[in-house]
Amino acid sequence: MISLDNPRDSAERVVSDLLRVPSLADELGRIFATHGHTLHLVGGTVRDALLGKLTATGATGGAPDLDFTTDARPERVLEITRGWAEATWEAGIAFGTVGLARRGARLEVTTYRAENYDRGSRNPTVSYGDSLDGDLVRRDFTVNAMAVSVPDHQFVDLFGGMADLSRGVLRTPGPPAVSLDDDPLRILRAIRFEAQLGLTPTPELVAAMTARADRLKIVAPERVRDELRKLIVAADPAAGLARLVDTGAAAVVLPELPALRMEIDEHHQHKDVYTHTLTVLRQAIDLEDEGPDEVLRWAALLHDIGKPRTRRHAPGGGVSFHHHEVVGRDMTRRRLAALRFPKDVADAVTSLVFLHLRFHGYGSGEWTDSAVRRYVHDAGPQLRRLHKLVRSDCTTRNKRKAAMLARHYDSLEERIAALAAQEEISAIRPELSGDDIMEILGLKPSRLVGEARQHMLDFRFDMGLVGRDAAVAELLRWARKRGLAVPGTPAGSGESATSPGDHA
Structure with missing residues (x-):
């Protein structure tokens, strides 16, 4: 200053x-x-x-x-x-x-x-x-x-x-009520300047923002989107997001965020999801390499938005959020579409929200190489961001548990690196293309070709690189099992031989 x-x-x-x-x-x-x-x-x-x-x-x-x-x-x-x-x-x-x-x-x-x-x-x-x-x-x-x-x-x-x-004060030149009535988007701009420049709105301005938050409904989605995108990459977005919720503006432009403030009673204890979310966002920011990463920050903010809709109370005081990553994925896609987000940004954020829990099936290293390959394949170009999101999602105060989770993720990253040294796993694809499959099986473009390609992709996950001859043999085995007429086997023979790659 x-x-x-x-x-x-x-x-x-x-x-x-x-x-x-x-x-x-x-x-x-x-x-x-x-x-x-x-x-x-x-x-x-x-x-x-x-x-x-x-x-x-x-x-x-x-x-x-x-x-x-x-x-x-x-x-x-x-x-x-x-x-x-x-x-x-x-x-x-x-x-x-x-x-x-x-x-x-x-x-x-x-x-x-x-x-x-x-x-x-x-x-x-x-x-x-x-x-x-x-x-x-x-x-x-x-x-x-x-x-x-x-x-x-x-x-x-x-x-x-x-x-x-x-x-470090944020004021309007004239009466704040008049200024915000002139353009309700200024409510979001005030919040963004607080996060971006560290300027604190005056009490009079905050009161006017709160009283007029509902007027944000008349602002075009594209203008709202632009302010939210600037907010998320600000120096301290968590401070701005807290103000967004406290003024009631979030209930209009990003209602999934205040919904995370779920009531917690003494009989059903669980972590405050709203507070947890802002902590995850801050921890994700700490892991950024080269300046603000908008996709990572949105994923951190939205990763648990499916929890309110999936919360279930169990006898004895337990609480579950089964499949909240699936519900959260769908909610994220709808919200970002409503805000007119660019498709590439929306797709990346949605993918990360869906995948953020996948690691928790890893345990202490029980995953097969096939599971590790699938993890990398499903993350695709978002793998590095997924690493950061998963690490940021650990907000437990139990130091022993936090250290254990960190060790497990270290182990997963080491296994990914080891597999990557042996084969190309960042863009896994079947060893036989769709054209190869049609030529070998004498098929025309159809759903069956897609099913065959999916089988060969699953085979690739399970077996790694086996070479073209072995891949062709597996394709023929699959086709025979499906009753297809292939060289050397009468149609409908129903061959029963199985292999580690049998997914029919």
């Missing part, structure tokens, strides 16, 4: 930080000034500069993304930047935003505006404003309502955003 010992020095510091990107910001500012318009860097660009996160090369080493506000209308922005911008996009023009690209940087220029929802709307309605002051007061939070003019670098902070940033 910045220091406010000398406010003037702080104001000069933001200008100094922004001067690291003058070649684009000032260049564009001069174009606007030449055409009689004002231009200000605004919002997250200024906030990140105050936090020391904005450099000439951007936060992640690439060219910076810059946000501007202007008195020019969108059509005018396109007109005066024609020839200067290397590319433009108009996807946001209905909301007053024009996108520009130059020298690898993405710049968004938005006309002074005011936006709000009516009670039945799923998207904001936009009206253009005529002043910078009017534009800043309608912004979501004071820390995003600061501006710096370009090219002359006059710092504008009408609502104390710099002071709030220094104190």
Whole structure:
């Protein structure tokens, strides 16, 4: 956080930080000034500069993304930047935003505006404003309502955003109820900023968020999804998720999370699944290798969402959650589909939720090589994430039990590595392809070919690599048992010989 010992020095510091990107910001500012318009860097660009996160090369080493506000209308922005911008996009023009690209940087220029929802709307309605002051007061939070003019670098902070940033406080420029009524998505944005930047919402803001959580129902699923995806990869998503639940917002946008707060009575003791879930999420984050892993984090958050629907009380005080991984898989798929998640992300998360309990059948190493191969095959490209999820899922306070589970998983990983050294197990497939099967058995494409291929895959799991001749012999044996006419055996002979690969 910045220091406010000398406010003037702080104001000069933001200008100094922004001067690291003058070649684009000032260049564009001069174009606007030449055409009689004002231009200000605004919002997250200024906030990140105050936090020391904005450099000439951007936060992640690439060219910076810059946000501007202007008195020019969108059509005018396109007109005066024609020839200067290397590319433009108009996807946001209905909301007053024009996108520009130059020298690898993405710049968004938005006309002074005011936006709000009516009670039945799923998207904001936009009206253009005529002043910078009017534009800043309608912004979501004071820390995003600061501006710096370009090219002359006059710092504008009408609502104390710099002071709030220094104190770690999240406030709205105007009354919070009005701000959240203008755009209910700001409830999720407040939660995300708490998780991302460590800014604590004021009590007044929290009260307004809680009172208006139900209004999130009118927000388009895609906008909700985008905020939740940013939240899950924040520095401290567990803090944001707790706020999501406490304000009632989760009950609207992610109801499976508060449902984990199942009542626990003295006769049926079991672990608090909600608290356990947040612990698993934190432990999964600790195992990340290279920055936030969105798929792993979603899997950690959703891995037990099937428990409330599968909880059963047993005589004597026991509690069971049989098949909660199957129910959880289906619930995960439906929720991520409702939020319009990309298919690849949804498929990966769903697979991990389904597989997270598989290891617990491993015991102290009783699995056959076939079972280990199946584990690797079913995990597919998610195997490394599955390793991390399973390890994170151990939250017992019993140190001896935790150590035992860790040893067992170490053993499983060692066996996977040993098998991988002998054969390719990361992409196991039958030694005979579908074309091979059709040629050998004289079949045309059909369900029977699929059944034969599945049998040969099971045979591959059980026996490992046996070579083409042995694989062909097994296919013929299977076909004869099925009563198929194959070379050397009359149809319907019903040969009864069996082998370790017999799965018919």
